[in-house]
Amino acid sequence: PLTSIKGYTETLLSQQSPDPEALFSFLQVILRNTDHMVKMVDDLLQLARLEAQSAQTQTAVVDAVEALNVAWKACLPFAEAKKVTLEQHLPERELYVAAEFDQLVQVFRNLLENAVRYSPSEDKITVACQVAGAKATFSIRDNGPGIPRQHQQRVFERFYRVEKHRGKDPGSTGLGLAICRHILIKNGGKIWLTSPNEPEGRGATFHFTLPSSHSVV
Helix, strand or coil: CHHHHHHHHHHHHCCCCCCHHHHHHHHHHHHHHHHHHHHHHHHHHHHHHHHHCCCCCCCCEEEHHHHHHHHHHHHHHHHHHHCCEEEEECCCCCCEEECCHHHHHHHHHHHHHHHHHHCCCCCEEEEEEEEECCEEEEEEEECCCCCCHHHCCCCCCCCCCCCHHHCCCCCCCCCHHHHHHHHHHHCCCEEEEECCECCCCECEEEEEEEEEECCCC
């Protein structure tokens, strides 16, 4: 982003009377790359804070359904622009898990944003959950291009980018999945993915676990 910001700014400064249409276009590029840089710095700061904390700390019991709804509301303008909808297979009432609420919202938001980003227009994302004993397993499924098997273990590394159809999106910082992984480990869970989805032979599903609880403690 900084390279683009610098290049377009230098080009504008080199022109005594830039064309108004070109000026507007260049300023849009500068603004878009500035927003991207701000998001990247914010993500790096969050990663640093997570890494500075202990590997696992005592957390509260929060409602995962509420966290998902908050996250989807934040993603809604992006989803509506692509006409992508959300299909939930979660309990209508509370689903309690051990986590920090804001961090759980961020996990859902990062995964939902990725799902929207790579979903075809006018498609849907499916979120589901299964509770077995003291563990809740969530899944976020999209029908996008999927992730090749050789990349599936590395997508949770910071800045790792899958080439071709998933690697050139200017809206991604390459840090969202690394943040999800750190948050879930800190809260006693884990994250992984399966791709392609069966039986369609396309898309990807991200799974993550958290300790569950049926009552607030």
